[in-house]
Ligand SMILES: Cc1cc2nc3c(=O)[nH]c(=O)nc-3n(C[C@H](O)[C@H](O)[C@H](O)COP(=O)(O)OP(=O)(O)OC[C@H]3O[C@@H](n4cnc5c(N)ncnc54)[C@H](O)[C@@H]3O)c2cc1C
C-alpha cells in the first residue's frame with residue numbers, strides 16, 4: 001500500500017490503518033478464486049523479485065523507488081501478473097481516495113448536496129410539470145394510465 | 156441520511172411498497188429445501204427480467220422472480236461510494252475480465268440489477284444494427300419497423316426524458332464546446348429519469364429517486380400485479396423432466412454469496428435473466444451441450460481521456476452525462492463523459508503513487524471523457540473452479556485501432572474545449588501537454604498491453620441466431636432444442652450494438668415475452 005498511495009503534500013495524512021481496514025472489507029465480497037489467490041499473490045509480490053530481474057531481495061526491503069519500478073514491471077508482465085497488479089492497485093486507490101480526510105483534502109463532499117437535492121426534487125414533483133420539468137412536460141408516462149400504480153409517481 | 160421524518164416532503168419513490176417479497180436469508184437455513192410452484196419463473200430482476208416479469212404477470216400468469224441480491228430501496232441510498240458498492244455491486248465492484256489487457260468490469264447484484272447503478276442513458280438500437288440482425292442474420296422481426304413499438308413502450312416504462320437546463324454541469328458545457336469547435340454533432344442524451352435534479356450519484360444508486368431503474372418501475376409494478384419475488388436466491392441449475400425443462404434449482408445465499416439452504420421451483424417456463432455472465436453460467440452448469448453457450452461475448456471496451464482545465468469545473472455538480480457524441484458511430488465509436496468520485500476515478504486511470512496523486516489533486520479541474528468501442532473481437536464466458544462463470548476477452552487488432560482513434564479524437568476534443576493538458580489511458584503515454592502532441596498517439600506502437608480499459612456493458616454470450624449451430628436461442632429468445640427455457644437479458648443480443656444497451660435489453664425482453672405468452676396460451 002505504501003508504494004501505491006501518494007504521501008506528499010495534501011496526502012500527508014496518516015490513514016494507512018483505515019485504508020487497510022477498508023480494503024479488508026472488500027476481500028470477503030470478492031469472487032472465490034480471486035479471494036483465495038489474493039494471499040498467494042501477496043506472497044508472490046513479496047518474494048517474486050528474482051523472477052522479474054530484481055535480484056534476491058524481498059519486496060519489503062526495497063527502497064521506495066525500487067519498489068515502484070518492481071511493481072511497474074509486474075504490471076507489464078504476463079496476464080496473471082498484470083491482473084494481480086491491477087487488482088491490488090484498484091483496491092488500494094479506491095480505499096485511499098475515499099477516506100474522509102482525503103476527500104476533504106480534495107474538496108469533495110457529495111452528501112450535503114444529496115440532502116438538498118432530495119428536498120428540491122420532492123418539491124418539483126409536486127409542481128405543475130410545465131413549470132417543474134419544462135423540457136419533458138409532454139412525455140407519455142407508463143404509470144399515468146393506472147390509478148393503482150404502485151410507484152406512486154403518476155404526475 | 157435523515158429522510159424518514161413524516162413532516163418532510165419526500166419524492167414519491169420513497170413511498171413505494173414492495174409486496175409479495177420473501178427474503179431468502181430469513182427462510183433459507185442450511186438444512187432447508189424449499190419448494191415453489193409457478194407458471195413462469197424468472198431468474199434476475201434487472202433490465203431484462205423485470206419487464207418480462209411484468210409482461211407475463213399482466214397476461215395473467217403466476218410469476219415468481221428469483222433474485223440473488225437483496226432489496227435496497229431508494230430511502231437507503233447514500234453518496235458513500237464504499238458502502239453503496241458493498242451493497243449494490245457484485246463482488247463489491249471488483250470484477251475483472253481476463254485477457255490482454257484485463258478489463259475492469261462492474262455489474263449490479265440487487266433487486267433491479269444493474270439498472271440500479273447505471274447511468275440511465277437510454278438509446279434505441281441503431282437502425283444499421285437492427286438491419287444487420289434482420290437482413291444478414293435472418294432474425295425475424297428485428298428490423299427497425301418491427302422493433303419500433305417495443306422501443307416506444309420501453310421508453311414509456313423507463314420514462315425517458317432529456318435533462319433540464321438547471322441540471323447541466325460545467326463538465327457538460329466543456330464537453331459540448333469542444334465537440335462544436337470541431338464541427339461534430341452533439342446528441343442530447345435521453346435518460347430514464349423523472350425530473351432528474353443533477354446529483355450525479357447514479358452509479359451508486361440514485362438517492363433522489365429520479366432515475367427510473369427497475370427498482371422503482373417494473374419490479375414494484377409486477378409485484379403489485381401479483382408476481383412474487385424471493386431475494387437472496389441464487390439459481391444454479393435448470394431442471395428437466397424428460398426432454399422438457401420443468402423448473403430450476405438453487406441456493407439461498409448471504410450478502411457475501413455464501414450458500415444457505417436449497418430451493419426448487421417447478422414451472423412451465425423458465426426465463427433466465429441473470430445477465431450476460433451468469434445466464435451462460437447457469438446454462439453450462441445445467442449441462443446444456445450447445446458449444447455456442449458463452450461464446451460471442453462482447454464488452455464495449457471503454458477508455459478514459461481526461462482533459463485538465465485552468466478553471467474549476469467541480470465535477471460533483473451537474474448530471475451524469477447530459478450529452479453524447481454519435482458523430483463517429485459508423486466507425487464504431489461513441490463518446491461520453493462522466494464525473495465519478497475520486498476513488499473510482501483513481502482506479503480507472505493508469506498509474507499510482509506520487510505522480511498519480513499529483514494528477515488526482517486536479518480533480519476539480521478534470522473533465523473525464525470516455526470512448527466506447529463497438530467491439531468486433533469476441534470473448535467467452537468460461538466456468539471457474541468454483542463452478543461460477545468468468546469472462547475472457549482480448550482486444551482484437553481492429554479494436555486496438557479503434558481505441559487509439561477514439562482516444563486521439565477525444566484528446567483533440569479536450570484541447571478544443573480549452574484543456575491545457577490531457578491524461579490518456581496508456582501507461583506508456585500517460586499525458587499530452589498540447590495539441591501538437593496529438594501525433595504521439597499515432598506515433599506510438601499500437602499495442603494493447605498498456606491500455607487501461609473498463610466496461611459496464613457485456614452482451615451476446617447466449618445470442619439469438621436462426622439455428623443451434625450458430626447461436627443459443629431463436630429469434631424470440633427461446634433456447635434452441637430446449638423446450639420450456641428462454642432468455643431475457645443482455646446475453647441474447649445478437650451482436651455488439653455500439654450504444655448503451657439497457658433500452659435494447661428492455662425492448663427485446665418485451666418483444667420476446669409476447670411470443671412466450673402466445674406459446675404458453677397455446678399449450
Ligand atoms: C455502472 C453501470 C453503468 C451503466 N450505464 C448504463 C447506461 O447509462 N445506459 C445503458 O443503457 N446501460 C448502462 N449500463 C448497462 C446496463 O445497466 C446493463 O447492460 C443491463 O442492466 C443488463 O441487463 P441484464 O438484464 O442483462 O442484467 P442485470 O440488469 O445486471 O440484471 C441481472 C440480475 O440477475 C441477478 N442474478 C445474477 N445471477 C443470478 C442467479 N444465479 N440467480 C438469481 N439472480 C441472479 C443479478 O443479481 C441481477 O440483479 C450500465 C451498467 C453499469 C454496471
Ligand code: SF4
Pocket residue numbers: 275348351352353354355356357358360361362363364365366473474475
Ligand atoms: S443525476 Fe442525480 S438525480 Fe439525476 S438520476 Fe443521477 S443520481 Fe439521480
